[in-house]
Amino acid sequence: MSQLATKIPALIKGALEASGPKLNTFVHYAKVELVPPSPGEIGTAVQGLGNIVKSAQTGAWRKLTVKEAWVNTLVAGEIACWFFVGECIGKGTLVGYQV
Secondary structure (H helix, E strand, C coil): CHHHHHHHHHHHHHHHHHHHHHHHHHHHHHHHHCCCCCHHHHHHHHHHHHHHHHHHHHCHHHHCCHHHHHHHHHHHHHHHHHHHHHHHHHHCCCCCCCC
């Protein structure tokens, strides 16, 4: 047991050194990607939503390339996953509601 206690600081130091570069990369991207939207970005999002509604009404969605349609499908799938994960977190369980 005492041998394990003497090795723990070295193991922790090694783990910190190994995770350092990846942690720095995560922090760099987290500062950019995980911030709430600014008021200017909210206006842009509302305008984009208006463009989507207008293109749906005029039938412009039929003129999308396969790549654009695939990207739109992936984005819709990602939003659906956000919804389902949020539901599971809110319920506190994967199946059913606790009544």
